[in-house]
Amino acid sequence: MSTLIEGLSIGSVYALIALGYTMVYGIAKMLNFAHGDIIMVGAYAVLTTMSLCGFPLVAILVAVVVCTLLGIAIEKVAYKPLRGASPLAVLITAIGVSYLLQGIAQLVYGSASRPVTIIDMGNVQIGNSAVRVSSIVTLVVGAILMVILTLFIKMTKTGRAMIAVSEDRGAAELMGINVNGIISITFAIGSALAAAASVCYLFQIPSATPTLGSMPGIKAFTAAVIGGIGSIPGAVIGGVLLGVIENVCKSTPLAPFTTSIEFGLLIVILLVKPTGILGKKRREKV
Amino acid sequence: MTAYFKNIKNGFKPKNYINYVVITLFLIISIISQPKTSTTTLLANMGFAIILAVSLNLVVGFLGELSLGHAGFMCIGAYIGTFISNQIFDAIGSKLVVLILTMIIGGLIAAIFGYIVGFSALRLKGDYLAIVTLAFGEIVRDICKNIPAFGGAMGLKNPHRYGNNLYIVAFVVALIMLILIQNLIRSKHGRAITAVRDNEIAAKAMGINVTYYKLFVFVLSSFFAGVAGVLYGSFNSIILYGDFSFNKSIEILVMVVLGGMGSINGSILAAALITFINTFLQSKLPGDLSALRLLVYALILMIVVIFNNAPALHKYKEKYSFSALFAKVYGKITDKFYAKHPEKKQARITDDSAAWNRVPSKIKMDEVLSTDILPDDKNNDTDTEDKRDE
Numbered sequence: 001m002s003t004l005i006e007g008l009s010i011g012s013v014y015a016l017i018a019l020g021y022t023m024v025y026g027i028a029k030m031l032n033f034a035h036g037d038i039i040m041v042g043a044y045a046v047l048t049t050m051s052l053c054g055f056p057l058v059a060i061l062v063a064v065v066v067c068t069l070l071g072i073a074i075e076k077v078a079y080k081p082l083r084g085a086s087p088l089a090v091l092i093t094a095i096g097v098s099y100l101l102q103g104i105a106q107l108v109y110g111s112a113s114r115p116v117t118i119i120d121m122g123n124v125q126i127g128n129s130a131v132r133v134s135s136i137v138t139l140v141v142g143a144i145l146m147v148i149l150t151l152f153i154k155m156t157k158t159g160r161a162m163i164a165v166s167e168d169r170g171a172a173e174l175m176g177i178n179v180n181g182i183i184s185i186t187f188a189i190g191s192a193l194a195a196a197a198s199v200c201y202l203f204q205i206p207s208a209t210p211t212l213g214s215m216p217g218i219k220a221f222t223a224a225v226i227g228g229i230g231s232i233p234g235a236v237i238g239g240v241l242l243g244v245i246e247n248v249c250k251s252t253p254l255a256p257f258t259t260s261i262e263f264g265l266l267i268v269i270l271l272v273k274p275t276g277i278l279g280k281k282r283r284e285k286v
Numbered sequence: 287m288t289a290y291f292k293n294i295k296n297g298f299k300p301k302n303y304i305n306y307v308v309i310t311l312f313l314i315i316s317i318i319s320q321p322k323t324s325t326t327t328l329l330a331n332m333g334f335a336i337i338l339a340v341s342l343n344l345v346v347g348f349l350g351e352l353s354l355g356h357a358g359f360m361c362i363g364a365y366i367g368t369f370i371s372n373q374i375f376d377a378i379g380s381k382l383v384v385l386i387l388t389m390i391i392g393g394l395i396a397a398i399f400g401y402i403v404g405f406s407a408l409r410l411k412g413d414y415l416a417i418v419t420l421a422f423g424e425i426v427r428d429i430c431k432n433i434p435a436f437g438g439a440m441g442l443k444n445p446h447r448y449g450n451n452l453y454i455v456a457f458v459v460a461l462i463m464l465i466l467i468q469n470l471i472r473s474k475h476g477r478a479i480t481a482v483r484d485n486e487i488a489a490k491a492m493g494i495n496v497t498y499y500k501l502f503v504f505v506l507s508s509f510f511a512g513v514a515g516v517l518y519g520s521f522n523s524i525i526l527y528g529d530f531s532f533n534k535s536i537e538i539l540v541m542v543v544l545g546g547m548g549s550i551n552g553s554i555l556a557a558a559l560i561t562f563i564n565t566f567l568q569s570k571l572p573g574d575l576s577a578l579r580l581l582v583y584a585l586i587l588m589i590v591v592i593f594n595n596a597p598a599l600h601k602y603k604e605k606y607s608f609s610a611l612f613a614k615v616y617g618k619i620t621d622k623f624y625a626k627h628p629e630k631k632q633a634r635i636t637d638d639s640a641a642w643n644r645v646p647s648k649i650k651m652d653e654v655l656s657t658d659i660l661p662d663d664k665n666n667d668t669d670t671e672d673k674r675d676e
Contacts, residue, residue: 031413078588081596087412088352089595092543095354095536096587103580111577210577214532218424221417260428263421270414271406 002129003247009135010204011243012142016197017220018227018235019149020190026166026230027186030087033094034074036217037101038191042067042198043208044109047116056118064195071191072184080180098214105210113209116202134203145196146236149189153232158185166230219246222266228276237277302472305464305551313457326450328565330521333456334514335557337463339541340550341510344467346539347548348476349503350483351407352416356538358423359396359508361530363515365430367392368444368525375446385448385455389516396512397505399426404504408497411486423535431527441526448520456517463510468550470506479503480548537564540583543590 017039024032042063049059078097082090121133153159164172165182173179201216202208223242227234242262249258269276316329338356345353367388378384399422406418436442448455470476479499481489490496519525541560545552567579593599594607604610 025413031417078592081592081598084597085595088346088350088547089591091352091413091416092539093588093591095539096584096591099536099580099584099587103577103584106577106580107575218417218420222421225414225417256432257428260425263425263428266421267406267418267425270418271409274410274414 002126002131003251004244005126005131005135005139007244007247008240009138009142009200009243010247011223011240012139013197013200013204013239014216014220014223014243015236015239016142016145016193016200017216018224018239019146019232020193020197021221021224022227022229022232022235023162023186023190025224027162028075028079028183030079030090031094031221032187032190033091033217034097034101035190035194036213036215036220037098037105038067038070038074038194038213039198039201039216040105040208040210040213041070041101042195043116043202043212044105045195046118046199046202047109047114047208050116050118059118060195060199063199064192067191067195067198068188071187071194075184075187102210102214109208109210111210113207115207117206118199118202138200138203141196141200145193146232149193150232152189158182162186219262222262225266225274225276226269228278231276231278234276234278302468305468305554306461309457309461309464309554313454313461317454323450326453328562329453330450330456330517331565332558332561333453333460334518334521335538335541335561336460336554337456337510337514337517338538339545339553339557340460340463340467341507341514342538343542343545343547343550343553344503344507346542347546347553348471348479348483349500351411351500352539353403353419353507354416354532354535354539355403355419355421355423355426356507356511357530357532357534358419358426359400359511360515360518360534361423361426361430361527362396362399363392363512364519364525364530365436365442365515366395366512367516368442368519369436371446371520372444381446381448382455384446385516385520388520389459389513392516392519393509393513396515397509400504400506400508400511401501403508404501407500407504420532420535423530423532427527427530437525439527441524442519444519444523444525446520447523452517452521459513459517463513464550464554467506471550475499475502536583540586544586 017035020035020038021032024030024035045063045066046059049062050056053059074097078093079090082093119134121137123130124133124136125131153162161172161177161182162185164175164177165179169179172182197216198213201212219242220239223238224235225238226241227236227238242265245265246258246262249255249261254261316325321329338360342353342356345351345356370391371384371388374387375384378387403419403422407415410418430436431439471479478489478494479502481492481494482496482499486496515530518529537560541556542553544560545554545556563582564579567576567582571578593603
């Protein structure tokens with residue numbers, strides 16, 4: 001039982017990160033490699049604010065604001081000049097951004113891991129097993145954010161503009177949608193979700209290192225692919241599924257191979273069904 | 287056979303062979319100067335870096351697919367090579383023979399994995415393929431870490447280090463690889479590979495076997511990465527899975543990007559330069575300041591790629607890039623030369639694809655319409671009439 005809930009809560013962290021990946025991929029058609037490192041920046045923002053003032057709520061707000069601004073800045077500086085260039089160039093630049101963030105974090109905070117405690121919430125008894133309250137909070141926060149995001153995309157004008165841009169950028173531009181603006185908003189939302197994910201991640205593992213983001217980043221990408229990239233419910237399903245698989249693997253004798261199993265799953269899904277569970281199939285046009 | 291040499295004679299361009307000469311000279315000078323241990327380490331690392339960068343350039347620059355798992359192939363080569371060398375060393379005894387044998391075996395096993403990764407390249411491309419290669423590199427590392435025969439997390443010990451002279455072997459291997467790859471790229475097969483990069487569908491329509499060439503490039507590239515891994519393994523007394531992380535793959539990618547994707551000489555230069563900077567910074571920057579290295583990599587990647595690819599910067603690129611500057615200087619020198627020897631200009635074959643755009647292809651309709659058909663033609667008519675009369 002506790003394995004399952006832990007899996008669900010780490011899964012909802014993956015789902016939050018995967019949402020950012022999926023939105024950016026769906027709308028800007030690029031793999032934002034630096035997405036994982038935005039989580040790391042969020043974690044350090046929490047760390048700094050906590051040591052300065054000590055109010056958890058302020059720290060969370062600061063993290064969200066910093067990550068959102070950072071996301072927009074990255075998009076303007078690194079990705080916007082390359083719009084229309086080959087996907088290879090964009091991908092390499094994204095890797096460069098990821099390295100840049102890691103390097104800056106290491107210069108400022110050092111490579112050693114720093115403990116970050118937001119709130120210690122203790123355990124709660126469910127049935128026979130003790131479950132951490134933070135896991136349940138993560139699960140609930142994740143679910144609420146996903147519902148809000150889905151409503152935002154379905155209900156608001158900006159959200160529908162996003163769908164339009166993801167379906168056909170040229171046509172959307174002709175309909176009077178500000179495509180660059182929409183892409184910026186997408187990056188902002190994705191980065192804000194990453195900040196939320198970083199707070200949830202710190203609930204689970206309360207320490208910050210400069211490379212904190214890279215592994216969850218790649219795993220969240222795996223989750224986004226499993227669910228079908230570009231699909232929001234798909235990202236959620238994929239994230240939760242991956243979290244549960246990871247935690248179940250860790251409790252079996254296969255534990256040292258957990259990473260291999262997850263990446264193997266990614267490769268198999270990409271090869272067998274690249275569109276994932278809920279993805280749409282696109283035909284290649286000449 | 288004679289035709290082959292005739293072709294070589296006709297197509298001889300000094301710039302195609304300069305890298306062989308430079309590397310050979312470099313090797314001879316370094317052998318003669320009897321370098322210190324620290325210098326031989328640097329030289330050996332440069333040799334590995336050249337092999338890795340050129341083989342990755344084959345995939346990234348010529349096939350046009352991003353591979354983020356090059357260190358994974360290197361990892362296979364290093365572990366397999368050292369493992370086999372530990373098994374057979376006592377039976378053979380000669381270090382060089384063992385090294386050559388393990389290089390072949392390690393390279394072939396890496397090539398088998400390259401074949402497997404190449405299969406995914408058939409179904410996927412772009413971002414997805416990059417992620418698959420990344421995942422492959424991590425899986426290989428993870429599995430090597432957990433195999434008891436490979437020493438587990440403690441690393442695989444190598445009691446039979448080749449010694450400081452390994453850099454000679456590394457450079458010789460690099461030379462052999464260069465000869466193979468450069469001839470491949472200039473052959474019919476190389477043209478096919480670049481055709482697949484430029485437009486896969488068009489290449490298919492021209493009858494190019496895309497499947498074959500994609501697999502071929504992945505196999506060749508991973509073979510040489512495996513060989514570099516074996517060399518790397520035989521140079522170190524212990525092989526740790528941490529040496530082949532994602533960061534290593536990125537380091538090789540930085541070399542390729544800095545040297546220019548699709549430029550072999552560029553890769554060689556960038557590999558030597560980055561290895562040098564790395565070794566230099568490692569001794570100068572203790573502890574957390576080593577992050578500056580990450581920053582340098584990051585900035586190289588971003589600036590070079592944005593400068594080369596941003597549509598808005600094309601104008602500046604044509605003015606200020608290295609190749610533009612080089613062409614300018616070269617043009618000035620040749621102009622001076624031809625001013626002295628005007629008769630030689632005839633023999634010069636220009637290979638400028640932009641010249642095709644300058645060929646006037648429009649028919650000048652005004653000229654055609656304003657041309658009067660003059661009664662000059664009467665003569666012709668009369669001629670034919672005369673003939674008829676006769």
